[in-house]
Amino acid sequence: MSAVLPLPEPVSRNPNRQSDPRVVQREQAKLAKRLRRQVGQAIADFGMIEAGDKVMVCLSGGKDSYTMLDILLQLQRKAPVPFELVAVNLDQKQPGFPEHVLPQYLRSLDVPFHIIEQDTYSVVSRVVPEGKTMCSLCSRMRRGALYSYAAEHGFTKIALGHHRDDLVATFFLNLFHHAKLSGMPPKLLSDDGRHVVIRPLAYVRESDIIEYADARRFPIIPCNLCGSQENLQRKQVGLMMKQWERESPGRLETIARALGDIRPSQLSDQKLFDFLALGHRDGAVLADAHAWLAGEAHDSGA
Ligand code: SF4
Numbered sequence: 001m002s003a004v005l006p007l008p009e010p011v012s013r014n015p016n017r018q019s020d021p022r023v024v025q026r027e028q029a030k031l032a033k034r035l036r037r038q039v040g041q042a043i044a045d046f047g048m049i050e051a052g053d054k055v056m057v058c059l060s061g062g063k064d065s066y067t068m069l070d071i072l073l074q075l076q077r078k079a080p081v082p083f084e085l086v087a088v089n090l091d092q093k094q095p096g097f098p099e100h101v102l103p104q105y106l107r108s109l110d111v112p113f114h115i116i117e118q119d120t121y122s123v124v125s126r127v128v129p130e131g132k133t134m135c136s137l138c139s140r141m142r143r144g145a146l147y148s149y150a151a152e153h154g155f156t157k158i159a160l161g162h163h164r165d166d167l168v169a170t171f172f173l174n175l176f177h178h179a180k181l182s183g184m185p186p187k188l189l190s191d192d193g194r195h196v197v198i199r200p201l202a203y204v205r206e207s208d209i210i211e212y213a214d215a216r217r218f219p220i221i222p223c224n225l226c227g228s229q230e231n232l233q234r235k236q237v238g239l240m241m242k243q244w245e246r247e248s249p250g251r252l253e254t255i256a257r258a259l260g261d262i263r264p265s266q267l268s269d270q271k272l273f274d275f276l277a278l279g280h281r282d283g284a285v286l287a288d289a290h291a292w293l294a295g296e297a298h299d300s301g302a
Contacts, residue, residue: 028215032074035212038203039071046187048198049157051081055198056155058146059087059113061102061221063213064161068201070216072159073111086112086155090145092138093119094226101219118145121226134228147195155195162199164256165206165241171259172237181267183259205252 043049057072059065069087076085089102099115106113120141128134150158162184171183186202189195201209213220224230244251264272276286 028212031208031212031215032071035067035071035204035208036074039068039200040075042186042200042202043075043198046198046202048159048187048200049079049081049083051083053083053156054154055083055085055157055159056146056150056153057085057087057159058161059089059102059106060161060223061089061219062161062223063209063218063220064163064201064206066216066218066220067204067209067212068159068161069111070212070218072200073109084112086114088113088146088149089115090120090142091115091117092142093117093121095121098221101221105219114149116145116149120145125226133231134226135231138226138228147190147192151194158190158195158197160197160199161201163201163204163206163209165252167199167202167259168252168255169234169237169241171255172240173233176237177233181269203256 049055055072057065057069059069069085072085076083087102087106091097091099103113103115120138124134124138124141128137146158167184167186171181174180174182184199186199188197190197241252267273268275270276280286
């Protein structure tokens with residue numbers, strides 16, 4: 001049975017925060033409860049986990065995936081249905097990757113885990129021209145390796161640590177750079193149709209994760225050990241979101257809620273809403289658009 005580390009002695013790195021340890025501890029307990037509630041809600045709303053599931057929890061060593069694993073383990077202990085959690089990390093052989101950190105941490109939790117070793121770093125750094133960001137190819141290769149492992153080992157779900165702010169950022173990236181209203185869904189079928197991917201942190205704010213990871217003192221492994229820079233467009237969207245949140249607190253939450261409240265009849269996608277049928281009278285002839293634009297008399301069909 002998996003165990004969850006007890007919350008360590010409260011630490012506050014925020015100078016403005018109350019320094020009374022009991023107050024800090026109460027705040028941290030409230031935060032942990034909020035995260036459990038939000039993750040539980042996302043699991044329930046999207047049917048992410050069901051009895052008998054074998055869930056591969058993808059662990060990168062970053063704050064998001066540590067938080068996801070930690071909260072899932074807490075929920076697993078109270079869950080009314082049995083399911084399995086296995087932490088899986090891909091060691092991509094980036095220079096300086098501290099390979100002992102995750103096994104040591106996971107053994108201390110008594111969590112079943114596996115480390116896949118695959119040198120995607122050499123491939124990515126060979127293929128991507130110098131000065132260009134390597135993250136997109138690196139992520140694709142990571143996904144490929146993790147998905148193959150999941151297929152070979154009978155996992156029924158793959159859990160990724162993307163949070164609410166990732167979902168919102170992806171929405172804006174698609175809007176600004178790909179002219180489409182599309183994002184990062186809390187649950188999806190992988191492109192090859194073989195895997196169900198879940199994002200249990202879909203309702204969780206990044207700022208809460210930062211605070212939780214800090215309080216839990218997760219042994220964070222930075223992603224940018226390889227020295228690659230984040231994609232510029234993503235960086236710009238991140239800055240825009242930060243500024244919004246500073247100037248209009250709560251705006252990101254409003255946007256995240258809007259992603260779950262879509263009104264096709266109030267947009268313009270003819271594939272989602274039949275605008276032609278709206279107000280159409282039986283037997284009335286619709287003008288041919290080309291003929292209309294060319295100013296030709298349309299054939300009444302008589
Ligand atoms: S920072 Fe490095 S390890 Fe992280 S996704 Fe980008 S290329 Fe991959």
